[in-house]
Amino acid sequence: MKIGVCVKQVPATDSRIQIQNAEAGVNTADVKWEINPYDEFAIELALQMKEAGQGTEVVVFTIGDKGAEAKVREALARGADRAVRLEDAAFDGSDSLGTARILAAAVQKEEIGIVLTGKQAVDNDNGMVPAMMAEVLGWAHVQSVDQFEFAGDSVNCRRPAGGGKTMHLRAKLPAVIGCEKGLNVPRYASLKGIMMAKRKKIEVLDAAGLGLDPATVGAAGSSVSVGGWSLPPARPSGRILEGSTAEVVDELVGLLRNEAKVI
Amino acid sequence: MGNGILVICEHDGGVFKRTAYELLGKAGGLTSELGGSVSALAIGASNGDALGNYGAAKVYLADVGDDRGGWMTGGFVRAVEMAVKAADPAVVLAAASPAMRDVLPRVAARLNVAMVQECTDLNVVNGGVVGRRPSYAGKAFCDVQVNSGVGIFTVRPNSFEGPAEGSGSAQIENLVVEPDALCEQVVLEKVEAAESTVADLTEADRIVSGGRSVTSQEGYDTLIRTLAAALGATPGASRAAVDAGYAGHDHQVGQTGKVVNPSLYIACGISGAIQHLAGMRTSRIIVAINTDPEAPIFQHATYGIVQDMFEVVPVLTQKLREALS
Numbered sequence: 001m002k003i004g005v006c007v008k009q010v011p012a013t014d015s016r017i018q019i020q021n022a023e024a025g026v027n028t029a030d031v032k033w034e035i036n037p038y039d040e041f042a043i044e045l046a047l048q049m050k051e052a053g054q055g056t057e058v059v060v061f062t063i064g065d066k067g068a069e070a071k072v073r074e075a076l077a078r079g080a081d082r083a084v085r086l087e088d089a090a091f092d093g094s095d096s097l098g099t100a101r102i103l104a105a106a107v108q109k110e111e112i113g114i115v116l117t118g119k120q121a122v123d124n125d126n127g128m129v130p131a132m133m134a135e136v137l138g139w140a141h142v143q144s145v146d147q148f149e150f151a152g153d154s155v156n157c158r159r160p161a162g163g164g165k166t167m168h169l170r171a172k173l174p175a176v177i178g179c180e181k182g183l184n185v186p187r188y189a190s191l192k193g194i195m196m197a198k199r200k201k202i203e204v205l206d207a208a209g210l211g212l213d214p215a216t217v218g219a220a221g222s223s224v225s226v227g228g229w230s231l232p233p234a235r236p237s238g239r240i241l242e243g244s245t246a247e248v249v250d251e252l253v254g255l256l257r258n259e260a261k262v263i
Numbered sequence: 264m265g266n267g268i269l270v271i272c273e274h275d276g277g278v279f280k281r282t283a284y285e286l287l288g289k290a291g292g293l294t295s296e297l298g299g300s301v302s303a304l305a306i307g308a309s310n311g312d313a314l315g316n317y318g319a320a321k322v323y324l325a326d327v328g329d330d331r332g333g334w335m336t337g338g339f340v341r342a343v344e345m346a347v348k349a350a351d352p353a354v355v356l357a358a359a360s361p362a363m364r365d366v367l368p369r370v371a372a373r374l375n376v377a378m379v380q381e382c383t384d385l386n387v388v389n390g391g392v393v394g395r396r397p398s399y400a401g402k403a404f405c406d407v408q409v410n411s412g413v414g415i416f417t418v419r420p421n422s423f424e425g426p427a428e429g430s431g432s433a434q435i436e437n438l439v440v441e442p443d444a445l446c447e448q449v450v451l452e453k454v455e456a457a458e459s460t461v462a463d464l465t466e467a468d469r470i471v472s473g474g475r476s477v478t479s480q481e482g483y484d485t486l487i488r489t490l491a492a493a494l495g496a497t498p499g500a501s502r503a504a505v506d507a508g509y510a511g512h513d514h515q516v517g518q519t520g521k522v523v524n525p526s527l528y529i530a531c532g533i534s535g536a537i538q539h540l541a542g543m544r545t546s547r548i549i550v551a552i553n554t555d556p557e558a559p560i561f562q563h564a565t566y567g568i569v570q571d572m573f574e575v576v577p578v579l580t581q582k583l584r585e586a587l588s
Contacts, residue, residue, distance in 0.1 A: 011399065013519075014536075014537050014538065015399075017399045017402040019403060025405065026399065037519055095377070096368070097375070097378075100372065122400060122518060122519075123399055124398050125380075125397065125400065126381075127364055127380060128368035128371070128380055131364075131365065131366075131368035131369045132369070135368070136372060139448070140445070141369070143361075143364065143365045156452075160361065160513055161333050161361055162360055162463050162465070162466075163275075163457050163463040164456075164457025164458060164463070165454055165455060165456060165457050166455045167451060167453070167454050168451075168452045168453040168455070169336075169452060171450075172447070172449075175448075181520075223377035223378075223409065223411075223412070224377050224379065224407050224410060225407070226407050226408075227405065227406055228404075229403060229404070230403070230405075231402070232397070232401060232404060232544065232545075235544075235549075236565075238549070238563075238565045239567065240556075240561065240567040240568070240569060241566060245574050246578060248568050249578045249582050250582065252568065253579070253582050253583060255566060256527070256550075257586065262469070262527040263494070263583070263586065
């Protein structure tokens with residue numbers, strides 16, 4: 001069984017985000033890119049599965065232009081075997097379902113038995129692609145997995161369920177797993193890994209190469225239109241309370257009750 | 264093209280969550296502009312009458328078996344799919360909850376319809392609903408419009424005021440949920456109950472969070488949990504505090520933790536790094552307690568106290584106990 005990992009490059013989480021204009025959205029020209037933090041847990045799980053003999057090969061998939069290869073090389077440097085980069089002008093402007101269709105098509109070309117990916121990408125924060133991929137593929141899916149155990153023809157997963165509850169699920173393979181923080185501690189690439197990554201293969205495929213109808217992906221296939229981009233509303237300036245501890249606490253409680261009306 | 268709004272109403276053992284009422288109220292406001300009526304779907308609840316008092320003209324009840332306090336993906340996907348076909352709405356609303364995030368993207372893909380995740384506002388524009396939503400961890404907002412067909416919108420909890428309870432009776436329809444292949448593919452084995460009964464962070468209306476300067480798990484428990492209990496709040500933590508082991512990951516507020524939307528957020532010993540702010544910046548009132556006057560959190564706080572939280576928090580806890588008793 002081959003293990004597929006879907007990764008996305010995103011602006012570093014400490015980036016200051018700038019809006020180009022309301023229609024064009026975020027300006028990514030000078031942004032520092034990183035591997036989507038949640039995808040790191042997926043890469044690590046894939047490598048652990050391969051080391052345990054649960055898969056034969058780790059294949060990394062990403063949608064992006066040549067600039068996206070730098071982050072893919074990082075995944076290869078940690079131990080992934082090869083990568084597939086998906087690029088086509090027809091892919092631009094894809095909504096989550098279009099993205100899911102592109103990745104599903106790429107996965108279907110290989111004998112992938114399990115797809116690991118982050119539960120959401122921290123740029124768009126939609127978190128819909130893993131489930132949609134599974135639906136397109138007709139596979140099982142478990143989201144927000146923070147504990148994972150391979151069981152041959154299925155996987156045992158734990159996930160938080162809200163309100164402090166946790167759920168334990170068994171998913172039959174093939175499956176898509178949306179990885180959550182706490183699943184593992186991602187490894188760093190070794191110097192040897194970085195050197196070896198330079199010779200690992202990154203295959204590039206377009207819509208035709210994937211057998212994808214361009215009308216089902218990209219802006220042409222998108223079910224939504226996005227606009228009205230803006231920065232969050234500025235908060236009104238607050239104030240610092242002065243005085244002894246007893247005085248500021250008294251003042252705070254009074255303000256919370258009478259001014260803010262939250263207690 | 265469909266008509267009206269279907270609201271998916273979640274519940275805990277038959278008691279509907281605040282998000283259900285919040286969304287029914289919002290749906291009522293939207294339909295008064297859009298036309299059509301409000302219907303509701305309740306999966307695993309035996310009684311939908313309460314929803315009639317909050318504006319649902321029709322309630323679909325679906326039984327998918329004992330979910331033991333969690334949810335069964337296959338049953339839920341099928342139930343939603345069937346309710347959407349039965350109700351034929353223009354819009355589906357649900358909370359951006361763990362269950363809905365799991366189930367609804369599959370429904371959207373299956374029905375080939377639009378889905379807009381975690382809206383903080385909904386408005387009618389040109390006869391359709393537009394969702395305003397955050398991205399880049401809340402550093403940017405955009406408006407998302409559905410091009411055609413049904414739009415599924417999930418909503419961040421506490422985005423809208425709940426409506427006042429009225430009196431209305433809903434027509435009840437029982438949906439017989441057909442089995443789905445997914446029921447065999449994903450099997451719920453066990454649900455572990457929460458240790459405490461405080462509201463989930465993502466739904467909490469009051470939160471008290473601690474940073475790494477609580478210095479220990481004991482410090483976190485003594486300061487943060489005690490203040491939270493006095494306030495009826497849910498305790499939260501910064502990433503640094505979680506990584507140091509002072510609180511569990513499920514307490515983490517921030518970009519790689521939970522995004523919260525309370526009326527009151529008290530940040531104790533938290534500097535206000537960008538990634539933490541991403542998780543709480545929409546809080547209505549922010550109180551910051553930190554010894555460092557330069558801490559970025561003070562630029563976002565409604566009220567700030569530049570003193571040692573080990574001094575302030577016990578006094579604040581006591582004062583709040585008196586004020587709220």
